[in-house]
Amino acid sequence: MKGFALGQYYPADSVIHRLDPRMKVIAAILYIVASFLCKNFFAFVLLVVSALFLTLVSKIPLKILLRSIRALIFIMIFTAVINIFWFTEPDAEPLLAWKFIKIYRGGLFNALFILVRILAMVIGTSIFLTYTTSPIALTDAIEHLLRPLAKIKVPVHEFAMMMTIALRFIPTIVEETDKIMSAQKARGADFTTGSLMSRAKALIPVIIPLFASAFRRAGELATAMECRCYHGGEGRTKLRILRYHVRDFVALFVIFLFVGGIIAINIFGAKYGWVYTM
Amino acid sequence: MPLIDIKNLSYAYREEEGEPISVLKGIDLSINEGEYVVILGHNGSGKSTLAKLMNMVVDDYEFAQGQILVDGIDVLSEEITDDDVLNLRKTVGMVFQNPDNQLVATIVEEDVAFGPENLGIPHPELRERVDRALETVGMSRYAHHEPHRLSGGQKQRVAIAGIIAMMPRVMIFDESTAMLDPIGRREVIETLEMLNREKGITVISITHYMDEAARADRVIVLDDGKILLDGTPAEVFAHKEKLRAAGLELPQCTALCYELMAKGLKLEGPFNTPEQCAEALTRAYRRREG
Amino acid sequence: MSKKKKLMAETELASAEIIHPAEDPKLRLLNVSYIYSKGTPFEMKALDSVSLDIHRGKLTGIIGHTGSGKSTMVQLFNGLTTPTSGKVLLDGEDIWAKPKEIGKIRFRVGLVMQYPEYQLFEETVSADIAFGPKNMGLSGEEIIERVNEAASFVGLPQNLMDQSPFDLSGGQKRRVAIAGIMAMRPEVLVLDEPAAGLDPQGRRAIFSGIKRYNRETGCTVIIVSHSMEDMAEFCDDVVVMAHSKVLMAGSRDEIFSHAEKLEEVGLDIPQITRLALMLEKEGITFPESLYTVGYATEAFAALFDLGEGGGV
Incomplete structure (x- = not known):
């Protein structure tokens, strides 16, 4: 647990790392929208190219990127398989027919499209958000972007404060869990054998002290925050100032160009009847 | 005027039930x-x-009595x-x-x-x-x-x-x-x-x-x-x-010096730190050696 | 006897030079190394081929800075962590000989971790102390007897036994946690900073309770602490850790006669010992090393020819 690091932030010096976190949140949203817009083969080609481009520019090693994909591999295969079997094309000849199972060319393509779409979304969001933006910068960005909502009494500042404190204390609590588990093991607690029920029961000596300690920490932290004049978000200044740079607008322009490109391909595709190929 | 001025301060708190538990009983203290x-x-x-x-x-000021002035601010007012x-x-x-x-x-x-x-x-x-x-x-x-x-x-x-x-x-x-x-x-x-x-x-x-x-x-x-x-x-x-x-408990060296004085050794203080004690004991030793 | 032979064979095999060797040690570390987070950027060597004996029945103090490897060492003693290499021998037997039965080792080597009061969870003090013995599968009567015995060692009054541990003061909670391990009647009792954060009274109470436990049960006790003054007063043997190795180990007389060496690695020596070193520079020397107020008073009284008539 010594090397515990929260999130998947991968420190590197790339253009994407240097972008304003607010811009990255917007970019991630636009990227997801774009991947849903893709309607034909060529739009998907552009999507794949863009994902490769992002990977290259972000300087995130492929090995690390693949890790976040691995976590979703089951879902991806599952949706793809479902699509292959569910797809029916009334006019077309199935590629394969066996009893009630019919596989069409369109089904294969659809499955492929969905795979590409999920892959692109995962790569896009993890590159824009998790890998290149520290959790704290992300919290900051979300607070800024949601700030207009504070006018209609949405507790944006409080939400951001909660996020910050959670981020601050997760490593501490993880370490503490480790310690309490060791302490109970030293008293003969067994967390690894027995039925599911007895294993769940074995966790009681861990969970109760953990809660007691979390409450104690919360109380002490609240006192310390009060002592440091915390009185809500009103009249607060911030050390970290978010400033848009030229590169942020360039990035936004590129993203818009990309979304525009996908829309254009879709329009052309509709006109010439492209779906799976030209 | 002292920066912190505490007069006859008492404080107690109450657990969920029962009598309030007294913590401070008439503190007078000023700090410059x-x-x-x-x-x-x-x-x-x-x-x-x-x-x-x-x-x-x-958490609770119900049983706080007396006065605490900090830079002119009356805390318990x-x-x-x-x-x-x-x-x-x-x-x-x-x-x-x-x-x-x-x-x-x-x-x-x-x-x-x-x-x-x-x-x-x-x-x-x-x-x-x-x-x-x-x-x-x-x-x-x-x-x-x-x-x-x-x-x-x-x-x-x-x-x-x-x-x-x-x-x-x-x-x-x-x-x-x-x-x-x-x-x-x-x-x-x-x-x-x-x-x-x-x-x-x-x-x-x-x-x-x-x-x-x-x-x-x-x-x-x-x-x-x-x-x-x-x-x-x-x-x-x-x-x-x-x-x-x-x-x-007294710091070890201070305790030692007082112990030795009680046994009849003449030492001149202060004996707050080991350095001071060493000095006092060296002086006593030299004096004895003449 | 065969056990001893086996032990010697093991030691020879490891060709390790044991620090502070004992003929029949309670615990022996043989070339033990431990590496944290191996293979990650956070990799760190916490122990570097340590070979050390812990003498049977003694109260041994382990001192060293945070990060010197002492906390890792105590977790190796009871098998909470597995050595990266090397062996931990309890009564001459490798504790990891049967990894599945490591739980039994944990009953034989009881470990009280740092700030153990945070592990209390039961509804009553006595139930919490009974948690360990219960896990050992003991009978109800035996458990009650052990709980009471442990409570008396740490000085917990009977009227607290049915209270919730969460309602006690910090010092009392600490005692409950220590009793929880003592109640397992381990052959070796290991305590990591048992008095951290307590006031002088609480500290003294805990240390004297532990000492009494050691003397009355004959059980081997190991205490890890930063407080040299407490170590000097209560321990028989002292092990000094520095930079993931054992810097020295021996009886407390031996160790405190090397006070300069302790200061060199930045450890706090007892005030009295520091005083003696300062006086030594002035040419005032003592036949023995000084580390407790009691000894020092006698030594100075002799130096200044103070009679007993002076009163206390």
């Missing part, structure tokens, strides 16, 4: 600007409650305003025992900025205060580190920087060395003494380590909610039996 005061007492002597009252961070409370906390900064439970942010410099941010300090002053505070405690190198990777002493120094950045006139250390190893303790003590000597900040340090008390200008011993002793370390250490009754 620039003093370095150590408050001693065993666990449960009321020393932490006293500190918390000075900063208005106890009914008419105290929110602005008064903010001013009070700006004047009196507090560092607590557990370094983990007082750091708010995930980056050192952002944590130091937390107090001034709350006070609405604008840029560029905010930046300057944070940088200066980190420099003062010698933690500039760690400005961009995550607090949970620091040592206990380092965390505590970050906590101190967070208070300094609010530019208080008084700093209360509520057993801030109790959870630290000897190196961490030394770091914190050196920092708090430097703040007192070089920055002129009034320091009130609550502890049960006698060797920390030996270095202060003034030592106050609390026992059972009352002030038992109040004076220079030498004056206080002379009351060995009273200290023992209050659950405290």
